[in-house]
Amino acid sequence: MNALARINWIARGGLAFVFAYHGLVPKLLWLSADERSMMQAHGIEQVQLFATLAGVAEIALALWIVLSPRSAWPIAVAAMALTGLLVDVAVVSPAMLRAAFNPVSLNVAGLALCAVAWHARQRNAPPGSGSPGR
Numbered sequence: 001m002n003a004l005a006r007i008n009w010i011a012r013g014g015l016a017f018v019f020a021y022h023g024l025v026p027k028l029l030w031l032s033a034d035e036r037s038m039m040q041a042h043g044i045e046q047v048q049l050f051a052t053l054a055g056v057a058e059i060a061l062a063l064w065i066v067l068s069p070r071s072a073w074p075i076a077v078a079a080m081a082l083t084g085l086l087v088d089v090a091v092v093s094p095a096m097l098r099a100a101f102n103p104v105s106l107n108v109a110g111l112a113l114c115a116v117a118w119h120a121r122q123r124n125a126p127p128g129s130g131s132p133g134r
Helices: 003-029 033-041 047-067 073-092 094-098 103-120
Strands: none
Touching (some): 003 073, 033 073, 094 103
């Protein structure tokens, strides 16, 4: 495995971990107060159902990221989701942006992983060439 492929796997693995963890732990296993308040701020009444659907979607995205190492689509979707969710928090619950371990640091770090995975992905390279096929 060449250096770009290793970098791609590390970035995708880190990004997938972020989505899988945030889908599983604060949504599916233990619905966090912050998740609950964000959903209620949007007027969502079926909080548990919405949290379950969101958690499953995040885990599905995590799987897509790691199971499609040559595809740009899961990285693009992840970047759009991270950007959209950060803007959403800034508009709906701006106080969360001042909290410890807040969405700014998490989402910007996630966007950095997206950028690394995007630039390190192998694109239509001939087998064994070691070239990213730009």
